[in-house]
Amino acid sequence: MTLADVATIPDLLRLVAVPVFAWVAVRDIKTRRVSSAVWIPLSLLGAVLLVWDGWLAWTAGGYAWTYDFLLPTAVSLGFVVPIAYLFWWVGGIGGADAKALLVLALLFPVYPEYAVGSWTFPLTTMPVAAFAFTVLVNTVFIGLAAPIFLAVRNAVAGRFTGVMFIGWPVSWDAVPETHGRLLETPDGPSRGGLDLDALRMYLRWRGLTLVDVRDDPDRYRDPATLPDEPNPPTDGAVTAAVRGDGGTAFEAESADNGADSAGDDVETDADARASDGEDEPPAFDDPWGAAAFLEDIDGSAYGTRPAELREGLEVLATTETVWISPGTPFLVPTFLGLLVALGYGNLFIGPLL
Template sequence: MLGSIPDLLRLVAVPVFGWAAYRDVKTRRVPNRTWTPLAALAVVLLLWDAYTVWTGPTAVGQRLFLIRVAISLGFVIPLSYGFWLIGGFGGADAKAFMLVAVLFPVYPVYYLPTVALPLQQSAIGVFSLTILSNTVLAGVVYPLAVAAGNLARGRFSLAMFIGRPVSVSAVTEEYGRLLESPDGFDRGGLDLDALRMYLQWRGCSLADIRADPDRHRLPTSLPRVPNDPGDGSLATDGGDPVADDVNGTGGRGDDASSQAVTDDTDAVDDPWGAERFLDDIDHSAYGTSPAQLRDGLDVLVEQDEVWISPGIPFLVPMFAGLVVSLTYGDVLFSLLQAVGLA
């Protein structure tokens, strides 16, 4: 037999995580319903394993199982939640790691004709920690790959390890954040989801703003009845791209409902209407401040090309970490063994 029934059923997670990683790359959105069936399966399999161990012959095996499950549930889940709270993880990333903690608390075993997988187990024996460490190692490769790509194309900048240049006309078709402000390189630039929300709210496109930045900078150019800003995604789950509305095809638009600009010399207390936008929406625009929105718009109307950080679609290294964990095992533990630290 290739493995126990619970361990074989756990392999269902591989294609699901693969699809979620693909979805994360394409839309940076993973529907909540993705995790529900796996969560139910994880609980059932955990109870199944607990019953098998509890009715087993050795008390040592029972204690080891309970300790490893306690570490997986008591450490990985709070860690994932904590990273989500401070903004280190997105919602889908946190849910995925919490799911891993329940689905893979201990090492599974898969028997092939000449070998058993995973090849390398850690001393502690908590498989969710192995997946976590392999995910982190896979994530480290990302900035190196970005830098290599920029070097190959002759792009040199302070942002070359974390970003790439794009045409301003294509910014609204990208995910990530600006790496520029009016003062130069800035890792805390405008979130592009927030930019799409702002454009959707105004009912105009970035091209409209670039065509007449002086007018759009005035608060009096804002629409009397703004649009629903949405969530800033390029495509909704099963729906039409939000970009259609961003490009002015689905909103009320500046020309249709904006207040007349009667005096271009009026004092601009709220350039671009940034404060009004953030006050008007009923949720956060990904932590964007009025200053970040203003600085980002100032850059976008002045430059033809900007550096952006696409960010790491974290489910991609997580999927890689899961596959490596199920086949090779704990890479970090092997590295520590190689240098005599484990």
């Protein structure tokens, strides 16, 4: 048998989602960014195929309309869609992840069926054949492998800490190119530290690199060194361009304008302290200009608070190796969950049937 011997035309057209989800999974790993434009054609295709399937089930009548189409479609759209929105609303997944689940609910409301040789896939089905629900279950099931992998990796290296299930150590100079969240504060490990995208936004806003911060942390703790005309912070993506002028261009311009800045002709608190032989850093109303940054940008830096940004900068200014949580590129388990669903079915319930 061939695919077309069993599959309906709508089911065959649905397979276009496989290479698309493979591509967005790769994008999620590399950039943690997926354009919303990716989901528009899949959503339109899903809507057309949903109507097509409904018409086929209606013409088949009775049982096919109620149990093979109406009930699983109601579960897919009435359960998976609200769950995706809830996960996004509480911050458990990103916007692209939620859109992927919404698209799957629309594109795969019922179980497809494909034949390869003497095999018919998926190998197992469900009492209520809501295929999008199966993909969701598989995604969560596969996603649970991430903390297990991290724990094993850290245990093999002899790293036994309270955050070994959610992160691993990296050198400070890898942080600007790393996705995830800092798991350290000046007071010790933390499960909810600074978002590294927010860190990149801050550095770009100031026109700094992490090297600049580490070379002269006392200088940049002083909010007087904030630029008069900050750079666009971007969205914090690793691939965005970064200015590495150390803020000097901004400071020199401010000095020329007579502003109280940290240019070459203006003495900062850090400079005065060094000349007096003091070692303790001064107390600022807004250390690092964290609050000023968050107030100035258009929107939110992924929910970052000034205290989180300050604590993260204090750690990164002096620590050689830091623990970070890479997070889970959710579209990867989603893609794998889709593949498993197409080949086997529901990883959790299938073995029980």
